[in-house]
Amino acid sequence: MTLYERLQNVTDATSFLAFAHALQQDRLEHAASWPQQSLEDYLAAALDWADSTHMGKTQGLNDAPPWKRFAMFLYCGKV
Numbered sequence: 667m668t669l670y671e672r673l674q675n676v677t678d679a680t681s682f683l684a685f686a687h688a689l690q691q692d693r694l695e696h697a698a699s700w701p702q703q704s705l706e707d708y709l710a711a712a713l714d715w716a717d718s719t720h721m722g723k724t725q726g727l728n729d730a731p732p733w734k735r736f737a738m739f740l741y742c743g744k745v
Contacts, residue, residue, distance in 0.1 A: 673741050682733040689740055700744055712743030 667675075669692050672685045693700065702708040715738075719725050722735045730738075 669741070673737055676734045676737040677731055678733055682737055685737045686740065689744065692744070702743065708743040711745070712739050715739065715742035 667688075669685075669688050672681075672688045676682050676685050697703075700708075702711050716722075719727075722728070722730065722738050725738075727735050727738060
């Protein structure tokens with residue numbers, strides 16, 4: 667399952683943790699392909715997404731479980 671597929675499957679704490687582990691593994695295996703190379707840049711990208719989308723509300727995540735919205739926050743730090 668791809669990282670994006672794991673993100674799409676986040677609905678609860680268990681699936682969130684599976685996503686977080688997959689995100690960590692992606693970083694370990696593909697760090698050079700991540701645009702954000704520092705923790706500061708990663709958090710800035712995640713916060714830019716959160717601020718500009720009101721934590722995903724403008725992207726259709728208004729009714730999504732909080733676990734999914736936080737997973738998206740972490741994912742957007744990567745991209």
